[in-house]
Amino acid sequence: MNIFETSILIDCKIKDAFNFHSDTNNLVKISPxxxxxxxxxxxxxxxxxSIIELKISQFGIISNYWKLQIENLKxxxxxxxxxxxxxxxxxxxxxxxxxxxxxxxxTDSLNYELPFGFIGKIADKLFLNRMIxxxxxxxxxxTKDILERNNIQKFx
Numbered sequence: 001m002n003i004f005e006t007s008i009l010i011d012c013k014i015k016d017a018f019n020f021h022s023d024t025n026n027l028v029k030i031s032p033x034x035x036x037x038x039x040x041x042x043x044x045x046x047x048x049x050s051i052i053e054l055k056i057s058q059f060g061i062i063s064n065y066w067k068l069q070i071e072n073l074k075x076x077x078x079x080x081x082x083x084x085x086x087x088x089x090x091x092x093x094x095x096x097x098x099x100x101x102x103x104x105x106x107t108d109s110l111n112y113e114l115p116f117g118f119i120g121k122i123a124d125k126l127f128l129n130r131m132i133x134x135x136x137x138x139x140x141x142x143t144k145d146i147l148e149r150n151n152i153q154k155f156x
Contacts (some may be wrong), residue, residue, distance in 0.1 A: 007107040008140040012147040017104040018076040022046045030142040089113040
């Protein structure tokens with residue numbers, strides 16, 4: 001099992017960060033430019049047991065269908081989605097929100113496993129882990145930009 005975790009401090013209220021992430025439509029806004037997200041099915045508002053179906057295309061040539069289920073939803077602290085079907089053998093993603101000095105520490109924690117046994121492990125070491133890191137770095141920066149810009153607009 002592979003574990004990946006990254007965090008970013010955002011100058012916004014924890015409720016705003018949680019609400020932004022609990023609207024899966026915002027995934028389109030924060031995805032890297034080389035990744036196109038199509039939302040095929042979505043239950044809003046999210047609740048435990050909600051199903052999300054996505055078509056994710058990378059580099060304009062690779063498309064995957066993802067079916068996720070919300071496993072945990074604890075307002076304003078945790079959203080856990082788990083892959084039911086998709087390109088990974090296993091995928092569980094925790095979105096964790098913690099208040100820190102009036103700001104929000106947003107943490108993404110992934111547990112994932114690729115299919116294809118030994119070949120999947122080599123692919124992860126050679127390129128996939130770096131791709132995941134870069135994708136989350138971009139997602140975090142876009143989220144921070146959107147939420148802090150909205151924060152400025154609310155109070156100016």
